[in-house]
């Protein structure tokens with residue numbers, strides 16, 4: 001007798017699709033049997049005509065108000081969005097204030113998450129020039145899933161590596177010694193700083209030049225984008241790869257946004273143990289759309305051209321990019337709006353947890369990916385890249401029973417009104433897909449059903465296996 005039987009659904013895995021019946025006990029998949037197999041459980045669910053995906057694993061999420069903020073996104077709101085969207089495991093980036101740079105803040109974040117999270121979560125640690133060896137040892141012992149370093153932006157002042165190669169090498173060596181992954185947010189600090197200075201000056205003087213030269217103003221989002229060119233990204237990636245090759249450190253490269261970056265990563269695959277990610281936004285949008293979104297279209301790295309978007313889709317399908325992440329950055333409307341008047345006042349970022357799976361299904365409908373690619377890029381690879389596979393990211397005997405049940409015959413309209421993040425909007429507003437998430441299970445427990453939460457928070461902290 002099992003706790004739960006899910007009968008006759010079509011399992012979608014990286015290897016293909018096959019009808020099967022799942023038997024679940026104690027939160028774990030105990031049997032994957034032929035669809036007609038006679039098995040009994042306390043609960044019995046008929047999933048004929050349904051698709052069953054592994055719950056998604058999102059390796060790049062921000063919860064800026066995790067320390068019980070009443071204004072900013074907190075665990076309850078972010079993980080409600082995650083659960084409704086089919087993300088059952090997320091990894092928390094360490095830059096939210098207070099940043100996760102010491103064992104004591106790491107423990108506080110874990111404790112709060114264990115009380116309020118609706119999905120399982122892992123914690124990423126922040127490292128930078130001021131990080132002591134003892135902090136890394138302590139956070140590794142506590143179960144940090146990765147150690148994040150920021151070459152040019154994003155890591156809070158004092159934690160940016162900048163052009164300090166001594167620190168870059170030191171930190172990579174220490175993380176290799178504790179046996180974890182270094183997450184690298186690339187780019188070139190000096191290139192960004194000088195291009196930003198130049199763009200601001202150019203825009204200020206344009207007002208005066210206009211009188212004489214009939215100059216047209218560029219969309220403000222484009223002005224911002226010019227300060228983060230693909231060269232900046234490539235320089236950071238190449239530099240991180242060179243140091244990782246030297247120190248023998250496993251690295252994860254964040255937010256690839258161009259074919260140039262993919263090409264550089266490929267050149268290092270033989271000499272560096274690496275994985276890479278693309279944000280769902282870069283697979284969906286082109287620059288002109290971001291320009292129209294105004295401050296809501298500002299993310300880092302910026303949304304690029306249609307050719308770049310198509311090259312990223314191909315790279316993902318071909319395995320040259322390992323995984324898709326949401327980079328869920330739930331900037332509130334009230335914080336985005338001032339950006340209409342002054343684009344430099346816009347905090348970069350878009351929410352994306354609740355729409356990650358729908359985004360992937362939209363790409364399948366566009367013919368850019370297969371359903372199997374979705375299982376690979378959003379479940380298997382992110383779990384494997386960070387030491388969670390096959391406990392997470394798989395539909396195998398012994399895996400946690402984290403499941404998305406999809407009705408392929410009912411459409412979904414993506415809209416602001418259904419978003420449960422405190423950033424209560426989506427840049428995918430108005431898009432529709434042909435299928436719908438019916439149920440989401442976390443370790444065999446139904447947590448979301450027909451767009452409603454049906455469970456108290458039961459998310460657990462997960463640590464990487466050695």
Ligand SMILES: [Zn+2]
Pocket residue numbers: 060062093327329
């Ligand atoms: Zn991010």
